[in-house]
Amino acid sequence: MTFSSRNDLATLYSTNPIMKRRNFMQITALGAGTSLFTGTSAWAGSTLSTESQLEKLTSRVEDIQPISLEERKSRIAKAQNLMGQNGMVAIVLDSGTSMNYFTGMTWGQSERPMVVVIPARGEVSYICPKFEQDRLEERITIGSAVYPWEEDESPYEQIKKAILDSGARSGKIGIEERVRFFIADGLRQVAGGFDLVSADPVTIPCRIIKSPTEIALMQRATELTIEAMKLGFSALKEGVSPSAFSAAVAQAHQKMGGRHAFALANFAEASAFPHGTTKPQVLKAGDVVLVDCGCTVEGYNSDISRTLVFGAEPTSRQLEIWNLEKEAQMAGYKAAQIGAPLEAVDAAARKVISDAGFGPDYKLPGLPHRTGHGIGMDGHEWGNAVRGNKTILEPGMCFSIEPNISIVGEFGVRHEDCVYMTENGPVWFSQPSPSIDQPFA
Numbered sequence: 293m294t295f296s297s298r299n300d301l302a303t304l305y306s307t308n309p310i311m312k313r314r315n316f317m318q319i320t321a322l323g324a325g326t327s328l329f330t331g332t333s334a335w336a337g338s339t340l341s342t343e344s345q346l347e348k349l350t351s352r353v354e355d356i357q358p359i360s361l362e363e364r365k366s367r368i369a370k371a372q373n374l375m376g377q378n379g380m381v382a383i384v385l386d387s388g389t390s391m392n393y394f395t396g397m398t399w400g401q402s403e404r405p406m407v408v409v410i411p412a413r414g415e416v417s418y419i420c421p422k423f424e425q426d427r428l429e430e431r432i433t434i435g436s437a438v439y440p441w442e443e444d445e446s447p448y449e450q451i452k453k454a455i456l457d458s459g460a461r462s463g464k465i466g467i468e469e470r471v472r473f474f475i476a477d478g479l480r481q482v483a484g485g486f487d488l489v490s491a492d493p494v495t496i497p498c499r500i501i502k503s504p505t506e507i508a509l510m511q512r513a514t515e516l517t518i519e520a521m522k523l524g525f526s527a528l529k530e531g532v533s534p535s536a537f538s539a540a541v542a543q544a545h546q547k548m549g550g551r552h553a554f555a556l557a558n559f560a561e562a563s564a565f566p567h568g569t570t571k572p573q574v575l576k577a578g579d580v581v582l583v584d585c586g587c588t589v590e591g592y593n594s595d596i597s598r599t600l601v602f603g604a605e606p607t608s609r610q611l612e613i614w615n616l617e618k619e620a621q622m623a624g625y626k627a628a629q630i631g632a633p634l635e636a637v638d639a640a641a642r643k644v645i646s647d648a649g650f651g652p653d654y655k656l657p658g659l660p661h662r663t664g665h666g667i668g669m670d671g672h673e674w675g676n677a678v679r680g681n682k683t684i685l686e687p688g689m690c691f692s693i694e695p696n697i698s699i700v701g702e703f704g705v706r707h708e709d710c711v712y713m714t715e716n717g718p719v720w721f722s723q724p725s726p727s728i729d730q731p732f733a
Contacts, residue, residue, distance in 0.1 A: 353549035375412040381460035386471040411458030448478040466491030501688035513594035520544035550587035564704035577603035580703035597708030620644040637677035638663040641695035
């Protein structure tokens with residue numbers, strides 16, 4: 293499946309309910325216009341409490357289109373084709389994201405292996421503890437072959453048997469990157485005649501390219517997070533800690549039917565640390581507030597950061613850095629073109645920041661981390677916009693553009709929005725902040 297521009301996706305939007313745009317709910321506490329976050333009166337003017345706004349939220353996921361059985365089967369077919377191209381006879385998946393991606397199966401990890409084997413030819417099979425077999429079979433939607441093992445038997449022999457039953461007698465077995473060591477090592481000890489190799493050449497090309505349904509789920513998760521962040525901003529008052537924001541966002545995500553993932557807030561000097569600090573924080577007028585939030589819908593993630601100044605007009609320094617960050621983000625966006633390497637996104641954004649006298653490279657003050665990360669079923673996955681990543685941008689890739697500017701001892705600014713690639717270039721999941729006093733378009 294290929295993608296074109298947002299306009300060219302009109303057919304998809306009209307036929308896929310989740311892709312139909314909804315106007316964002318108006319939240320009184322956010323006010324309107326450029327007075328949004330400047331001056332304490334903007335906060336005092338709210339006519340609805342955070343609790344009242346929360347009560348007005350309703351489910352936003354009732355019309356979603358989940359991943360279909362047919363789509364999962366097509367993923368397995370693609371994986372089998374890639375196995376053939378890479379000389380693999382099978383791949384092994386531990387409990388986790390990739391197992392869910394290919395089979396729809398979720399299973400908690402324990403010391404007792406439950407793994408999936410996808411052979412290059414034949415049916416998907418499952419290896420599980422014998423006493424869990426009935427529970428497992430209730431959940432299986434793809435394949436039917438189950439290889440149970442008793443408590444005093446080797447699960448690794450059963451993995452080997454499943455591969456032998458597919459017709460393979462030797463060759464390469466791909467191990468998905470999150471298979472735990474003791475499982476891979478146990479299989480290695482019994483799998484004479486086979487070589488254990490990384491399954492990355494199979495799993496990454498499958499998961500890095502998102503289908504229209506996957507993009508639709510991520511779009512809905514993004515819309516929920518924007519609404520939740522608006523509610524979180526309404527909970528900011530002088531004297532509160534970051535938990536006031538975090539709790540409000542979590543409640544809003546849940547009320548709208550998303551699965552809350554995270555909601556971080558950092559004030560003043562703490563905003564210079566990309567992932568915050570353990571030191572106590574108390575909000576005061578004039579503080580830079582940097583927030584980072586996400587949720588999942590049907591297992592697909594959103595990830596959005598916003599930076600604003602609370603309760604006062606921004607200083608010239610705050611405004612200067614905020615606008616520089618916006619320029620850097622837009623440079624990264626413009627560099628995200630089909631056929632370009634992912635590292636070009638990082639290079640373009642980083643150049644704006646270093647040309648302004650920060651850095652260079654990853655030095656502080658400046659941009660201490662990559663410009664973006666891949667996103668999908670995992671909040672961070674393949675497709676990083678970072679120096680040295682020569683991966684060529686293709687339609688269906690999804691990643692963040694977030695060139696953080698950290699000035700330790702002062703504050704930090706990060707604008708984070710994710711994009712999906714179309715044949716005509718990148719399309720934002722969330723529109724970037726128009727200005728320092730207007731966090732949402």
